Each structure stands twice: as C-alpha cells, then as structure tokens.
Amino acid sequence: xxxxxxxxxxxxxxxxxxxxxxxxxxxxxxxxxxxxxxxxxxxxxxxxxxxxxxxxxxxxxxxxxxxxxxxxxxxxxxxxxxxxxxxxxxxxxxxxxxxxxxxxxxxxxxxxxxxxxxxxxxxxxxxxxxxxxxxxxxxxxxxxxxxxxxxxxxxxxxxxxxxxxxxxxxxxxxxxxxxxxxxxxxxxxxxxxxxxxxxxxxxxxxxxxxxxxxxxxxxxxxxxxxxxxxxxxxxxxxxxxxxxxxxxxxxxxxxxxxx
Numbered sequence: 001x002x003x004x005x006x007x008x009x010x011x012x013x014x015x016x017x018x019x020x021x022x023x024x025x026x027x028x029x030x031x032x033x034x035x036x037x038x039x040x041x042x043x044x045x046x047x048x049x050x051x052x053x054x055x056x057x058x059x060x061x062x063x064x065x066x067x068x069x070x071x072x073x074x075x076x077x078x079x080x081x082x083x084x085x086x087x088x089x090x091x092x093x094x095x096x097x098x099x100x101x102x103x104x105x106x107x108x109x110x111x112x113x114x115x116x117x118x119x120x121x122x123x124x125x126x127x128x129x130x131x132x133x134x135x136x137x138x139x140x141x142x143x144x145x146x147x148x149x150x151x152x153x154x155x156x157x158x159x160x161x162x163x164x165x166x167x168x169x170x171x172x173x174x175x176x177x178x179x180x181x182x183x184x185x186x187x188x189x190x191x192x193x194x195x196x197x198x199x200x201x202x203x204x205x206x207x208x209x210x211x212x213x214x215x216x217x218x219x220x221x222x223x224x225x226x227x228x229x230x231x232x233x234x235x236x237x238x239x240x241x242x243x244x245x246x247x248x249x250x251x252x253x254x255x256x257x258x259x
Contacts, residue, residue: 035076035077035078035080036078036079036080036101036104036105036106036107037074037075037076037078037105037107038058038074038075038099038101038105038106038107038109039074039075039106039107039108039109040072040073040108040110040111041067041071041072041109041110041111042056042073042087042112042113043071043110043111043112044113045112045113045114049071050067050069050072051067051071051089052067052068052071053066053089054066054071054073054087054088054113055087055088055089056073056085056087057086057088058075058078058083058084058085059083059084059085059086059096060081060084061078061081063075063078079101080101080103082098082099082100083099083101084096084097085098085099085109087111087113089113093113093114094113095112097109097111123137123150123220123245133201133202136230136232137202137222137243143230145224145229146222146224146225146228146230147222147223147224148220148221148222148223149165149169149220150219151218151219154215154220154221155215157169158215159215160214161211161213161214161215162210162211162218162244163181163210163211165215165221166183169223171185171225172184172185172186173193174210180207180208181207181208181211182195182207183195183196183198183207183210183242184196185225185239185240185242186225192239194237194239194240195207195237195239196224196237196240196241196242197236197237197240197241198210198241198244199236199241199242199243200213200243200244200246201243201246202243205244209244210242213244216248217246217247217248218244218246218247219245219246219247220245221242221243221244221245222241222242222243222245223240223241223242224240224242225240226238226239226240229241
C-alpha cells in the first residue's frame with residue numbers, strides 16, 4: 001500500500017530528522033566528519049633550514065610520514081584529540097611535541113630537531129665507491145655502538161695532526177714506540193689498555209696513519225670500546241677500534257679554512 005498525499009507530505013517533513021538520527025547512530029560517519037588535517041615543517045634547530053627524511057609519527061594514532069625536501073609532512077583524517085608528534089632521525093636525534101587537534105582544523109605546526117645528526121647522512125653520501133662500507137657505517141651509527149667525531153669537532157681539538165686529536169679523546173692515549181706513535185685504548189669492562197684496530201675508510205690500516213694523516217684530510221672518526229666493538233672490526237682487536245673517514249670537509253671544498 002502506497003502512502004497517500006498527506007502521508008507523503010509528512011514523510012518529506014520527517015526525512016531530515018531521520019537522516020540526523022542515522023548519523024548519530026553511526027559513530028564512524030560522525031567521527032569521519034570531525035576528522036582534522038595536520039600539516040607541519042621540521043627545521044634544523046641550529047640553522048633553521050628544512051630537514052629531509054625525518055620520520056614523523058602521530059603517536060596515539062599510529063600515523064607516520066617522512067618529511068620532504070622542504071621539511072614538510074602532512075597527515076589527513078586525524079582524530080580530534082590531544083596527541084604527541086614524535087620526530088626521529090635514525091637513533092641519532094629525536095623530539096616529542098604535544099599538539100592539540102580538538103579544535104576545528106586545519107592545523108599547522110613548525111617543529112625543530114637538532115641538525116647535527118644529519119652530518120651522518122652527508123658522510124654516507126661522501127663515501128664514494130664503497131657502498132658496502134657506507135651501509136655498514138649507517139648500521140653502526142643507527143645502533144649507537146660508539147662515538148663519532150665530525151670534522152668541526154676534530155678541528156677544534158687538534159689544529160694540524162691527527163695524533164693530537166687522540167691525545168684528548170677519552171680513554172685513549174698515544175705512546176712513542178720503536179720509531180712510531182702507537183694508539184692505546186682502555187677497555188670499558190676490563191679497564192686494561194691495549195692497542196685497538198685501526199681502519200681507514202673501512203679498511204685495515206697500520207698504526208702510523210694516525211701520525212701521518214693531517215686533520216684537514218679527515219671527514220669523521222668512529223671510536224669503539226669493548227664490549228661495543230662492531231663485528232666487522234672485532235676480528236682484528238676485541239678491546240677497541242678506530243675507523244678514520246678521509247676526504248675534503250665541505251667547508252674546505254669551497255675554499256674555506258674549516259675553522
């Protein structure tokens with residue numbers, strides 16, 4: 001039986017109210033209509049320049065994104081809650097910032113992260129002709145197994161010779177024996193001093209390179225003590241390892257002094 005004329009008119013009047021009731025009864029649709037847009041930019045804390053490939057996570061919602069070449073990220077359809085944005089770059093730099101998404105969007109934030117860790121990425125790019133060594137290096141840094149010193153820090157501690165740098169590095173000392181300088185390292189567990197394995201650009205090298213290498217030829221130095229000596233170095237010396245990356249520091253490549 002079809003509705004009569006008066007019934008049709010009544011149905012037309014009730015339809016908007018019925019649709020409103022259905023929306024309330026379907027939480028998913030209601031939440032969908034309240035979803036927010038969150039955009040942001042990640043900048044270097046030191047220089048203010050954009051940082052690329054930073055992992056950005058909206059913690060309570062499990063959403064992730066990588067910043068682009070301009071340091072930008074974007075999350076769509078985020079829930080209207082107070083959440084935490086977690087920034088990370090390998091295990092080298094991280095930060096957490098609270099963000100209030102309860103108000104009507106869109107929302108935009110500007111965040112900062114220490115840019116010092118990004119020297120690692122720059123160094124990996126500069127390791128030319130040795131992709132295996134570069135990937136091993138990246139894995140070591142991500143695991144945070146030792147200490148890495150970049151050229152500005154090396155230059156600050158030593159003005160000319162690399163041997164002088166190791167005179168002031170913690171738990172290392174140098175000694176002149178049989179006509180050459182030798183490097184010794186004190187283990188974190190045993191407390192004993194022994195001669196660490198010396199590497200240059202990921203390859204085994206003789207002790208004398210620490211005296212023959214000029215500071216201006218060094219990009220970075222990895223230093224590892226027992227028990228955190230990586231497997232690729234441990235076979236040469238268990239108490240410690242030093243890996244020297246050589247090349248022209250960026251500041252000098254453009255004719256700078258590096259100071």
